[in-house]
Structures are given as structure tokens and as C-alpha cells.
Amino acid sequence: EAGVAQSPRYKIIEKRQSVAFWCNPISGHATLYWYQQILGQGPKLLIQFQNNGVVDDSQLPKDRFSAERLKGVDSTLKIQPAKLEDSAVYLCASSSGTSGRTDTQYFGPGTRLTVL
């Protein structure tokens, strides 16, 4: 079974530029998550999708971050314009969304963003 795919793996941009990250979840997984992991910290949820609807985007800085999952499969996370503090690893995860007691999340390799 293929895992969660993300691209690109690395990206370097200057502040005020735009950047986009792509994620393809495990086939059949209804739930998709984007996490931000700043160096030395644990991942923090940015946005959660159930199929193509947003479940939780309370921690997403909506003035500069946007995300979509139009067909309920792959997803794109965009930052426009980027700030220095956006330097982090952006992790995508997916889960089946159907488990009754707990729903294991599977993570992609992440995209390391450096904003200069």
C-alpha cells in the first residue's frame, strides 16, 4: 500500500513570495490533515478535511494561508505572502475517518520550507 505522498520535499523562497505544497493521501482515506512543525517543536494542526469539507481550520492563519481539497482526494496548501516565521516542515497526514474508537494517522515525509 502506497503511503502519503508530498511534494516538493524542500523549498527555499524569499519573504513575501508565494509557495504551494501538494499532498496525496493513502487511497481511500477520507480525512486529510496539514500540520506545521517548527524546528524544536511538535507538529501543530493547521487544517483538517473530511472528504472535501473543512472540519477544523481554527489554527490556520487565514490572512496568508489557504488550503483546498476539491475532489476529496489530493490537497494543496498555499502561503501568500510568506513570512520568515513560516519556515518549518509542513506535514500531511491521512486517516480512514471511519474507526469507531481511534483513527490512526499516517504521515507523509513532509516539505521543508525555508523563508529567507
Next chain:
Amino acid sequence: GNSVTQMEGPVTLSEEAFLTINCTYTATGYPSLFWYVQYPGEGLQLLLKATKADDKGSNKGFEATYRKETTSFHLEKGSVQVSDSAVYFCALQNTGTASKLTFGTGTRLQVTL
């Protein structure tokens, strides 16, 4: 709100030493608890989990027991190997389907020969 507190690293051990990484949590209700591991240059991998009080999760020689009375989920391994060198994250997930994970800050483990 939910939170997870882990012991600060780095933790440096000699091969075959006993490992304990402490993790305590604050949550409403009865969350599920997880340990994820991040090897150098790789993504997060689920190491083990426990979904209710007194459950013991285990994998690859690692163990952790869900202790509701002390709100803890400490990670242990009897004999570490150099290949265990990685960053370990404790996390919780509220009950119900498709809930977000709340992570601790991670503990770096370095095992030397």
C-alpha cells in the same frame, strides 16, 4: 484544552541501556495516546498506541502503559540500539473519529556504542 508534556532532551545512552522517556497529558474525556518516532530525514511513524486506561502499547521492543490515575504514558525499552536514535513524540487524540493529534515537543534520543 489538550496538552502533552515530554521530558526535554537530548537523552544520550549507551547501547543496551534502559530507556525511559516521560510523557504526561492534560485532556478532557478519555483520549487515545500515541508515541510517534521521527528518524533522521524521515517523516513521522506511528510507534505504538493505547486507546483506554491500563492498555499497554508495544512495538519493536518499546512499551508504554496508559495510566489514567497519573495521566501518563511513559515510553520504555529494555535495551536500546544505535538504530533507535531518533526524535520521539508523545501525542493524544480525543475520542471520536477523525480527531486531530496534539503533540508534545519531542525528545531526541542519541544512542552511542
